[in-house]
Amino acid sequence: MIVAEQKPLEEIKSLIADYQNVLVVGCGTCVTVCFAGGEKEAGILASSLRMATKLDGNTKQVDHLVVQRQCEWEYIDPIKEQVDKADIVLSIGCGIGVQALVERFPDAIVVPGLNTTFLGLPTEQGIWEERCAACGECILGLTGGICPIARCAKQLLNGPCGGSQNGMCEINPDTPCAWQLIYDKLESQGRLELIMEIFPSKDWSNSRDGGPRKITREDLRLAAEETE
């Protein structure tokens, strides 16, 4: 899932400083699961902003609502009326949610209340870890199911580097070395031959480096159906 965390309240306050009526829009999907932008967080943020702006001597009107999925038109279309009434929309969806609101409501001023951080999972209650870099060309089948693109600080394909010590990455003693994990996994499965050969350099054109990515599925497009 997409993992995000709330921006510092001071930064949010500065983003909305020039507007009186604020609408906080949460999202019921990924950011709800990671406790950053769901119903509960939207409510708390709205009341925090009301209190904070009151203390600052400029009480703002702050309402909040949550849509099931901020990244799909059908879920955001129904909030048009509330968006129109607000001076500014504070989205606490991920970066996709923010931009979906911007695209759907061209006149609305939309600002982010979260920092969208990574694609990952909760490894235990209260801890989320990155697992995927959306590189566009999955190599997990060759690396024991552990991603060196997302999890190695240097994105090595022929790791580990010399900074791997006691299973940890040199950049942070709390970060496991991805290549130690890959080695251990393949060794325990008797599949080390997978990394004996040189792993070729990566085709980054499938990643963000190739420009913004787009997938078109003609078989699913409504227009395609109509022209048949």
Added chain:
Amino acid sequence: MTEKNTNGLKSGSNLERILREGHFAVTGELGPPQSADGAVIREKAELLKGYCDAANITDNQTAIVRMSSIGAGAIVQQEGLEPIIQMTCRDRNRLAIQSDILGAYALGTRNVLCLTGDHQSFGNHPTAKNVHDLDSVHLIQMVVKMRDEACFDCGDEMKGVEPRFFVGAAANPFGDPFEWRPYRLAKKVKAGADFIQTQLIYNTERFAEYMQKVRELGLHEQVYILAGIGPLKSPGMARYMRDQVPGLDVPNKWVDRMTEATKGIDKDDKKARRDAWRQEGISIAVDLIKELRQVEGVAGVHVMAIEWEEAVKPIVDGAGLLPRPELSPLPPSDPKKKAS
């Protein structure tokens, strides 16, 4: 493949010839300044010249911005010391690396050391974006391909002079997983590395264990391995390297020797203490070289005395490695003789 005028050598560099002729090689290391001052390079080159066969010119080492390794390398070359241009994958993508390789060759440099690069979080620009388009193994492959196939990474043929480098790589025998390290070295050898410089070695027993596996894989016969040596400056530095630096293995016996070096010296006599420590650091480095030289498959030493270049001469001298062999100029090249 077109036949090249190489005298049967890959690059014709001094380092390549020293190693091929069976001499026990000595390389040094020269860290460029954090400024545009070429005089610093010239002074450091003077301290190393004659005491090593070639000197590594570091590439923004520890991710701190310094004069470029190629710029500094060109100056070193002018000073009559042969540079080994260090090249990392952290700051450049495959386009930038290849153009730098062409430029470095045109400036007369003939050795390159292919590295991944220290992570930028250790340096003075921790908010920088890192590149890592390639890793060090890919970098070796690319530079070898430019030399041996006269083509770019994309496969396009190079029109005109191809860069003919003696290609090096690094190896850390003490990184984890320890048992994987010889196999990672094998990848670098397979990629086409001509020589290897290792991480600093203080634990000779563990290094011997590593070399045992390296020999079992036959790697010592395919690549020249230069053992990394670094003189300790103080007991504090020894402890720091033992406890804080990932990928380093410093046994207590060296820390103890450094500590005992100032026995009987007045605590307030800072200069005498400093001199005693430095003397002991040099002495330990000499002992390490003598021991490592006995390990089968070790073709030379790489002496890293960064910001203490003066130490290289007494270390190399103490190890009985002076004078360095003076090679005769290369004969006119025979176009029929192919690089092996």
